[in-house]
Amino acid sequence: MTARCGTVAVVTGAASGIGRELASILAARGHRLALVDIDAAGLNAHADALRERYGSAVATYVVDLALPQAVRDLADSLCSAYGDDLALLVNNAGIALGGGFEAVDAADFDSCMQINFGAAVQLVRGLLPALESGAGGWIVNVSSIFGIVAPPPQTAYSASKFALRGFSEALTHELAGRETIGVTTVFPGGVKTGIARNARVPAGANAEAREQQVAAMERKLTMEPRDAAERIVAAIDGRHSRALVGKDARLAEKIQRLLPTRYWSIIGRS
Known part of the structure; x- marks a missing residue:
């Protein structure tokens, strides 16, 4: 259920990757856009x-989602500017943080949790009343396949994406009886974005080893962002509560269900 033509869609992480393509699709459908990113x-x-290209009404908000007060101020600004015309919120922004638990300092861990989950x-919290009012709206939270399986050394990233999954699924159940609001939780697999190249790394990390890790990860990012965005929009249109995006995501989810405590012994070998 995408928003009615002319209503407002909010997309975070809209400057690149999946968020950029989602913004393009929504603009082509005639939606007004409020796009958010730290990359001005x-x-x-x-x-x-x-x-x-589309004659779209597009407002931009350059916001550091690592700052909770900045996010709350953003929500207030969006409600003030658009009110009941708000009809779609896509929480797509996220960062990767490499390194095992002992290698990542507390500040970086907390920042990852704030950007990927807290924001x-x-x-x-700030937009739900406006999204539900009027003709209704929809919430999309983009988790990750690492919100279903938890690989080493991705403690912070997986924690943030598991948290977003838990929040989204519980919220889905809480809103299930309401006619004018709902939630889609998205679990992308390997999408060709800059997330691996732009991942934060612990201080003192070996540069050569990092480059090898990034190259290995990028070889697994095979889906085009446009394809991922189209599948996400189809899930919203169908009012689906869950969207597994990519064959790798669907396979990992199946292995996790079959081997909930031993899945990494299989997935890790690949």
């Missing part, structure tokens, strides 16, 4: 392109 140059360039919770 990339965000504004994409907004300009959407205005030129989504804060935006849902």
